[in-house]
Amino acid sequence: MNLPKIPLSDWIETLEEWLENNLSPLFDFIKLIIGGTVEGLNNALDWLPTLAVIIIFSALAWYIGKWKMGVFTAIGLLIIDNLQLWSQTMQTLSLVLTAAFISILIGIPIGILIARYNGLQRVITPVLDFMQTMPAFVYLLPAVTFFSLGVVPGVISSIIFAIPPTIRLTNLGIRQVPAELVEAADAFGSTPGQKLIKLQLPIALPTIMAGVNQTIMLSLSMVVIASMVGAQGVGATVYRAVTQVKTGIGFEAGLAIVILAIILDRLTQQVIKRSKA
Template sequence: MMNVFGASIPQLPLANWVDSLVNWLTQFTGFFNVIINFVSGINGAFQWVFDLLPQWLFIVLVMAWTWFLSRKAPRYWLLVLELVGLALIWNLDYWQDMTRTLSLVLTSSVIALVIGIPLGILMAKSNVAQTIIQPILDFMQTMPAFVYLIPAVAFFGIGTVPGVISSLIFAMPPVVRMTNLGIRQVPSDLIEAADSYGSTSWQKLVKVQLPLARKTIMSGVNQTLMLALSMVVTASMIGAMGLGTDVYFAVGRNEAGSGFTAGLAVVIIAIILDRITQLVNKPEH
């Protein structure tokens, strides 16, 4: 490799280093088996609940939850969308694939929130932690999603678990960033008032900072859900079953109709999840 001055510059074998690192990590099968069992357990619990509920009862529960969140100013258009949209998914025989997609999205989102919110709190409390974590989040959010599939398959094989892990990595940065932002935006005079009353750091966090940062944090939760859902088609390439599989197969077979209907089901689920999380963020009761 030559630079502008004609001198020879040795090329770094970065790809070989990454391959060596991945190969070295694959020997820790026990550790990865623990993660596989943990993720499979959460995903299986969600799927068990969805399989237990009849389709009509699932639709009624979603509409009832929406009504409860907006009962002071009912969103009738959203209730109609939920009824018509979910009934359409049922009619098109995508119900099982829809519940599998929801299980994958909820599993990756729950794990992302459990990890991401404490990381955001740590970043808000420590400038050193923010300096270290910020570039990692930039890397996670800007790296093409397809790249995550390679180590995910190497570590976890084919199936739902690598799909959850890749979705988790891709979807976690927003909730970390928004938690950090929300806590840092809490007015300093309120923090000083809490200190003057002798509040501990934990009391300030739970009773002052987190409640005041709730709307910002919920915006991060909303973005995390949407990003996790956007990964369903990509995750289908490594064996994660769901609506993404239907879209992926339709593309491979050049079946525009099947691809459109499966994609429409994804859109319906995305709109419902987005609007419900917005209602949780802005309660009207």
């Protein structure tokens, strides 16, 4: 095979350059919004006394779940504080919540759209496959080019990696609404909007929430990778421990991520259960 190599890498770099030169005001704007959100959230969590944050989260867990949830949350957060990983963990939480929030904000409307239009679904589905399977490091690079080092490219790559479940499950949830119910809604003269608000979204809610849960978990799994482009937090602690071969510190930081993951997972699972009832 003596065919010349397709100059794909050249094309991509040309595109990257073009985007950087022409869309930089847009990137600056996005950076401002995302950076501001993460920072604001982090400042709020920082400003509150540690104990107050622990009490608020435990009470929330108790309220949403059972008392066991509240106790687990309290103990878990106290362990994190005891390991002196509190401020890093709060930075990570800010990053994860921001990424998850933006994913939901963008993902649910896209899911609704592709549930309505089959053609759009055929276009979007392979894009989602691409986003989920392309190694995260690869899109970390252009993210840094556009948004420079720091928390913002971390959030962006977390969103790219974590948004597909919300889109997919919103689409699935709406498509799974029984056809006879949709027919009934039509028979009584619902507009498409009324059908969506009064029937499809309420019935799809548990499925959509399962997608949101997955999105939060996936963005949490990105924190170490995000730390490689300068996102602060407990992910950065893990990364440093790995580069310096410090097993103990690495394990402590990893444990903090696990605790955070369990709390976020159980909380969203409870919300799913409630939305089914």
